[in-house]
Amino acid sequence: MNSTQSSGPAVRIENLDKYYGSFHALRKINLSVKRGERIVVCGPSGSGKSTMIRCINRLEQHNGGRITVLGTELNDDVGNIDEIRREVGMVFQHFNLFPHMTVLENCMIAPMIVRKRPRAEAETTARRYLEKVRIPEQAMKFPGQLSGGQQQRVAIARALCMQPQIMLFDEPTSALDPEMIAEVLDVMVRLASEGMTMICVTHEMGFARRVADRVIFMDAGEIVEEAPPEEFFTSCRNERTRQFLSQVLGH
Amino acid sequence: MVSLLRNQKVRNTLLQVLFVGSLAAMILACVMIARRNLAEQGITSGFDFLFKSTGWDVNFSLLPANANDPYWWFFLIGIINTLFLGTTGLVLATIVGTIVGLARTSSNELARLLGRTYVDIFRNIPLILQVFFWYAVITHLPTPRAAHEAFGMLLTSRGLYVPVPNVGGAALAAAMLAVIAAVALPVWLGRTSRLSQPLGERLGIQLTAAATALASGAVILALGRSPGVPILDFPSLQGLNLKGGLRIPPEFSALAVAIAIYGGSYIAEIVRGGFKAVGKGQMEAALSLGLSPWRVFTLVRLPLALRAMLPILANQYVWLMKATTMGIAVGFTDFFMIVALTINHSGQTLEVIGILMAGFLAINLSLAAVFNRINRAIALKGNQLRG
Numbered sequence: 001m002n003s004t005q006s007s008g009p010a011v012r013i014e015n016l017d018k019y020y021g022s023f024h025a026l027r028k029i030n031l032s033v034k035r036g037e038r039i040v041v042c043g044p045s046g047s048g049k050s051t052m053i054r055c056i057n058r059l060e061q062h063n064g065g066r067i068t069v070l071g072t073e074l075n076d077d078v079g080n081i082d083e084i085r086r087e088v089g090m091v092f093q094h095f096n097l098f099p100h101m102t103v104l105e106n107c108m109i110a111p112m113i114v115r116k117r118p119r120a121e122a123e124t125t126a127r128r129y130l131e132k133v134r135i136p137e138q139a140m141k142f143p144g145q146l147s148g149g150q151q152q153r154v155a156i157a158r159a160l161c162m163q164p165q166i167m168l169f170d171e172p173t174s175a176l177d178p179e180m181i182a183e184v185l186d187v188m189v190r191l192a193s194e195g196m197t198m199i200c201v202t203h204e205m206g207f208a209r210r211v212a213d214r215v216i217f218m219d220a221g222e223i224v225e226e227a228p229p230e231e232f233f234t235s236c237r238n239e240r241t242r243q244f245l246s247q248v249l250g251h
Numbered sequence: 252m253v254s255l256l257r258n259q260k261v262r263n264t265l266l267q268v269l270f271v272g273s274l275a276a277m278i279l280a281c282v283m284i285a286r287r288n289l290a291e292q293g294i295t296s297g298f299d300f301l302f303k304s305t306g307w308d309v310n311f312s313l314l315p316a317n318a319n320d321p322y323w324w325f326f327l328i329g330i331i332n333t334l335f336l337g338t339t340g341l342v343l344a345t346i347v348g349t350i351v352g353l354a355r356t357s358s359n360e361l362a363r364l365l366g367r368t369y370v371d372i373f374r375n376i377p378l379i380l381q382v383f384f385w386y387a388v389i390t391h392l393p394t395p396r397a398a399h400e401a402f403g404m405l406l407t408s409r410g411l412y413v414p415v416p417n418v419g420g421a422a423l424a425a426a427m428l429a430v431i432a433a434v435a436l437p438v439w440l441g442r443t444s445r446l447s448q449p450l451g452e453r454l455g456i457q458l459t460a461a462a463t464a465l466a467s468g469a470v471i472l473a474l475g476r477s478p479g480v481p482i483l484d485f486p487s488l489q490g491l492n493l494k495g496g497l498r499i500p501p502e503f504s505a506l507a508v509a510i511a512i513y514g515g516s517y518i519a520e521i522v523r524g525g526f527k528a529v530g531k532g533q534m535e536a537a538l539s540l541g542l543s544p545w546r547v548f549t550l551v552r553l554p555l556a557l558r559a560m561l562p563i564l565a566n567q568y569v570w571l572m573k574a575t576t577m578g579i580a581v582g583f584t585d586f587f588m589i590v591a592l593t594i595n596h597s598g599q600t601l602e603v604i605g606i607l608m609a610g611f612l613a614i615n616l617s618l619a620a621v622f623n624r625i626n627r628a629i630a631l632k633g634n635q636l637r638g
Contacts (some may be wrong), residue, residue: 059538096535099631100637114540143636146633207320
């Protein structure tokens with residue numbers, strides 16, 4: 001139960017199984033993510049990539065196998081779940097900001113309530129991270145008054161304000177207009193360069209090439225291929241991976 | 252001339268003039284016909300009757316009333332009775348609706364089933380039938396001698412007897428205002444400075460405000476109390492009847508219960524819809540930040556659900572306010588029944604119906620205005636929302 005354990009992998013997934021009714025969504029997934037490692041997960045839609053990363057912070061409950069995050073096993077123990085969620089930040093495809101709170105409040109609420117930080121400290125932290133994602137001037141606005149790209153950067157700042165050890169990104173640029181994708185990716189690249197442990201589900205292959213330590217290709221609930229980016233893009237072994245890459249990179 | 256008629260602006264103006272003109276002509280004709288008919292029947296129109304005494308009595312009033320009081324006083328009694336019944340019904344219906352609505356959205360299958368059964372039954376039976384049903388139930392409660400007793404209240408077939416404070420009316424009203432302030436102040440303070448103060452300090456300020464308001468209410472009550480009698484007047488059995496306290500007649504209870512249960516089934520659906528309208532994403536985001544399920548509910552789910560509910564809820568409240576006119580079915584002297592009695596006794600049909608309509612318009616338009624105000628104040632800002 002020691003969240004600050006500094007040895008061992010950040011995330012270890014062993015023989016993970018997940019069913020939706022009779023649909024077998026994840027089949028015996030094995031994955032180990034080292035601290036500071038940057039993983040990009042890609043694959044066709046319905047392949048289970050989102051489901052897998054949503055299992056890591058228990059937004060989805062797994063049906064078999066083991067998930068260990070920072071040395072804590074993710075099981076029915078509510079204390080364990082809370083502990084893991086405190087240390088694992090998540091960014092969603094549709095931003096999911098709280099529309100009834102200002103940008104600043106979005107960033108302050110969890111540190112104040114979950115981490116019991118005093119207000120002044122929470123605000124300083126929030127402003128620092130808003131600065132980092134380059135929208136300090138929007139602090140007093142409401143999410144609905146910002147563009148999609150700005151909202152996603154607020155969502156990243158909100159997750160970072162909890163000072164997590166691991167960040168999960170679930171297709172963070174898929175709902176954005178093309179001209180806004182770059183501003184979000186920029187923030188993510190910088191985060192990666194600072195040594196954050198990141199697991200990103202994304203189709204941004206340029207991003208994968210640039211920052212990933214490992215690229216994982218999933219199809220039909222399985223990890224089909226796993227390789228460092230240069231190897232992944234040049235000499236993938238699997239037919240399904242090749243087909244997928246030709247479709248994503250084809251244009 | 253023809254070309255002028257083809258001009259869009261000219262055409263629109265012409266249509267407007269025709270419309271307003273025929274409307275005015277129609278109203279004028281109605282008034283003239285009514286006046287001639289009234290004159291032929293020897294009925295004098297006008298509002299002089301308002302100051303004549305009624306000669307009849309009401310069975311329930313929060314204000315002192317007897318047969319010598321003028322009509323305008325009775326109208327006031329009617330409006331206050333309607334407001335009393337309406338607010339009681341609305342508050343109860345909201346409580347019932349919230350509970351049933353939450354049951355319907357819960358993850359517990361039994362709770363969902365119970366909620367659904369409740370809504371299916373009570374939403375589909377006409378309100379008037381439910382009023383009669385509850386009236387029959389309540390008038391078959393035990394006699395005063397065998398009354399059910401709880402918290403100093405007595406429940407009998409003659410009505411519900413509740414203890415009342417022995418204080419002057421003005422002091423009582425002032426004390427009630429203080430209680431409302433004690434509830435409203437902390438809420439208002441909480442809204443104006445959600446995060447501008449540390450949570451702990453804010454709570455302190457809110458508690459102080461509530462305590463101050465409550466204390467001033469207590470002081471007002473103490474000053475306004477009638478000398479030489481206990482502060483609370485408890486109902487008690489004397490001979491065959493009950494003395495003391497305030498008697499809530501079976502008519503009122505039946506109506507309040509019916510409105511609460513019938514309205515509750517509609518409000519349950521509004522509550523359920525409101526919670527359904529909250530995006531799953533916001534709740535997942537809150538959970539992923541480590542907030543507890545309770546915090547997710549109070550900080551994210553409820554505030555967003557309320558915003559979805561309020562406009563429909565306002566509509567339902569206005570509807571239920573009008574449902575108080577069922578009073579006439581069981582003989583509760585609400586505004587509508589007073590108006591009906593007045594028509595019988597005074598014959599001033601047109602004037603009285605005018606007063607009735609004006610009264611309900613005033614009540615419901617104020618209700619709607621308050622809700623619109625709240626809606627505007629809490630509306631989500633910006634137009635870039637999704638998910």
